[in-house]
Amino acid sequence: MAQLGQLEAAVMERLWRWDRPAPVREVLEDMQQDRQIAYTTVMTVLDNLHRKGMVMREKNGRAYVYRPTRSRESHTAELMEQVLARTSNRGGALLRFVEQMSEDEIAELRGALTKIEDSTGRRGTR
Known part of the structure; x- marks a missing residue:
């Protein structure tokens, strides 16, 4: 597993903290409290995280909702294992x-x- 980029980590931190499925719009609104960011940017980041297997998505009406596939602790342990393996x-x-x-x-x-x-x-x- 590759380390997360800055935006990917910011999105994952929110999803882990919330511990429930969230749509792009909700992630966007929360991130906009810290920085200016476009809806399409957040959508692309979530699509990339989905492609990497970090989040799963399911349809909820017309939009997707996203949730982590693993806990923050599991992700951190895997990163630590990769470092130790080297x-x-x-x-x-x-x-x-x-x-x-x-x-x-x-x-x-x-x-x-x-x-x-x-x-x-x-x-x-x-």
Whole structure:
């Protein structure tokens, strides 16, 4: 999966935040609070996201409504996996990443690892 462009990310952030299907017009009106943007631009961005498999669309009357195909967390995890796949030293990269985390983030990570261990009976999936 490729990283999202600036407009694609702005559209996806809204769809993830709303957590419901939305038409082009609603995305446009929300984006216009931050910047001048044309209806056709938002429509093109949503079409591109649909083609990339990031959103699904369905007819609602005469217009399409769009919703994400995956959660923000799943998307972020996939991006992180792609970055880790490009290094020859996953452990070293993970160590450097964790060293930059706050105490609260480390506590969240520990909780997530415990949850995985409890639900699968093993440590991680690799």
